Amino acid sequence: MKLAFYAPMKPPDHPTPSGDRRMGRLLWKALEHAGFDLELVSTFRSLETSGDVQAQIKNEREGRLEADRLIELWRATPFKIPAGWFTYHVYHKSPDWIGPYVCEALNIPYFIAEASHAPKQANGPWKLGYDAAAKAISQAACVFHMTTLDGACLKPLIADTDRLVFLPPFLDTKTFLDAAEETVNTEDLVVTAGGQRGKKNMLAVAMMRSGDKFVSYEQFRSILPRLKTEDWQLLIVGDGDRRDDIEKLLSPFAGRVVYLGQQPAAVLPAFYRFADVYVWPAHGEAYGMAFLEAQICGLPIVAGKIRGVPDVVKDRQTGLLTPEGDFDAFAETVDFLLASFSVREEMSQAAQRFVQSERGIEKAAETLKHYIGQVLA
Missing domain, CATH: 3.40.50.2000 (Glycogen Phosphorylase B;)
Structure with missing residues (x-):
């Protein structure tokens, strides 16, 4: 028809x-x-x-x-x-x-x-x-x-x-996962981009553009100093016309924020699987497709409880959502997950089941x- x-x-x-x-x-x-x-x-x-x-x-x-x-x-x-x-x-x-x-x-x-x-x-x-x-x-x-x-x-x-x-x-989960490049050495890519081995890795995947995306990047400047985890590293996959501004914005964390640029869709699953936690403040976010991608790869989420985010992340099951603009709560939640391997494992399995069966x-x-x-x- x-x-x-x-x-x-x-x-x-x-x-x-x-x-x-x-x-x-x-x-x-x-x-x-x-x-x-x-x-x-x-x-x-x-x-x-x-x-x-x-x-x-x-x-x-x-x-x-x-x-x-x-x-x-x-x-x-x-x-x-x-x-x-x-x-x-x-x-x-x-x-x-x-x-x-x-x-x-x-x-x-x-x-x-x-x-x-x-x-x-x-x-x-x-x-x-x-x-x-x-x-x-x-x-x-x-x-x-x-x-x-x-x-x-x-x-x-x-x-x-x-x-x-x-x-x-x-998400078209089968197409996304079937296209994944299995031979990617993610850790080597991180090191080549200026990162370090053996760190607890947070991951964000987002375009570097004006508007809501830029505000979320701005909010990282308030969140990162509040982290009590000592060996953290933030991996950012994305690019755009505000990249220079974002790098200047986050320059106080030079050496701990790793810019990986735009990556092919086939490489993204490797980064999701490599990281320990997916983090994104989600300012003004309608919902965010990257949240679904991260979860189908078994990566638990920390994000702002904003607009449509609760429709793509099951709070306390596949990730943890924090009040909008509460940077202390966001940092504390990231610290908690980075320190809690067993919780991350439970959320990882729940995240994959959720996206596969319901999204x-x-x-x-x-x-x-x-x-x-x-x-x-």
Whole structure:
């Protein structure tokens, strides 16, 4: 059964990597796994991050023209009309100006995955996008929310709560693990990058860019001096345009923070398995795919208890979550895990079971197939 697929924030074929692009690709794969035939019907990006009203009006106009193009095309070739429309990631900065209009014109059901609704934006600089996103969410036959927090915020827009479905973030565990390079000498790579052997290793995997990611790196500057563990070492996998700034920021810990740069996906499992604890403050984090990667490799987590993080890390089972901005608690928790081999082992096994059974692509495909199938039937 054919579904139109659209991602207004960033299309799945966009050249720049990001968590948003990755989840879009995973959703595409999960939908195919569920038996749907997908067509990427538009690469138009509606993302507007500056609050420029004129830019938003321009986006609306261009989105409507794109919608008119698709309506005209499909009315001329009715056999090509999809059974439904699936949009990934709708919120006030990136509304869907195309899907709801097309679905209404052609009388086909509209589905959304990862929608967000923030009432505080109702009269802000993104009011146009806020209203459009709210209308799209209200119109959807089914809204798949990816965090518990998003689900609670979406309820006021959806009269029939059966249309609101929890689809937690997921990982294609088999593909991720099967692609792992087994001959990587991780310790040698760490030493080559300036690290030392025989240390207790914390690991963070994150892009070095402005915004929330940079704030998390800033928070390390407050966390690291609070550690009581003497032989710690922080390994950072990632790169980006703020790398120089981050290295300057963490320069007081020269020799103890090891910058490994961007690593191929096939090499990441080796780093996850080498480290003792995965650490990330998670400032503003929607959920964080690296948490799932770390856990499927058996690496316990220490992170901030923020937004969607509790949906990808089982607190006190696969890791330990600390209050947002509490750097003393974060450091104490890291110290505790680094000193507790038996706890780390228990969490390691629990983490692998959790991701494999509850956060795999197979589980996501089942959910999508069931709820979309119900509507299409």
